[in-house]
Amino acid sequence: MSKGFIKVADTNDVQPSNMKAYNLAGERVCIVNIEGNYFAIGNVCTHLGGPLDEGTLEGYDVECPWHGSKFDVRTGNPKASSATASSIV
Ligand code: FES
Numbered sequence: 073m074s075k076g077f078i079k080v081a082d083t084n085d086v087q088p089s090n091m092k093a094y095n096l097a098g099e100r101v102c103i104v105n106i107e108g109n110y111f112a113i114g115n116v117c118t119h120l121g122g123p124l125d126e127g128t129l130e131g132y133d134v135e136c137p138w139h140g141s142k143f144d145v146r147t148g149n150p151k152a153s154s155a156t157a158s159s160i161v
Contacts, residue, residue, distance in 0.1 A: 078096065078097075080096050080101065080103065081094055081103060083105075083110070086103050086104070086105040087105060088105050088106070088107055088108060089105065089107075090104075090105055090129070091103060091104040091124070091129055092125055093115040093123065093124075093125035099114065100114070100115035100116055101113070101114065102114070102115035102124045102125045102134070104129065104134065104145045106129075106131075106132060106145070111132075111145040113134070113143060113145055113148045114148065117136040117138065117141055117143075118156040119136065119138070119139055119141045120138060120139065122136040122137055122139065124136055124137075132146050133145070133151055
């Protein structure tokens with residue numbers, strides 16, 4: 073394992089165009105697979121705590137299942153609504 077990286081899953085655990093939440097150091101992290109590229113953002117929506125892994129994925133955007141905030145998985149930044157940036161792991 074390289075310094076600075078922590079393994080949370082095997083690549084086969086998250087199929088393309090899917091996402092899955094894992095526990096990492098006391099936080100919920102959403103791992104997203106887009107065409108074989110993996111991204112990690114905080115799984116708890118910064119609006120009111122919705123589980124982002126249960127939302128929908130469209131392009132590089134994850135939409136929260138509770139009120140529709142969207143986050144760019146490449147940056148963790150919100151794209152719509154009143155949510156603030158999601159932490160990137
Ligand atoms: S909890 Fe995610 S948009 Fe409200």
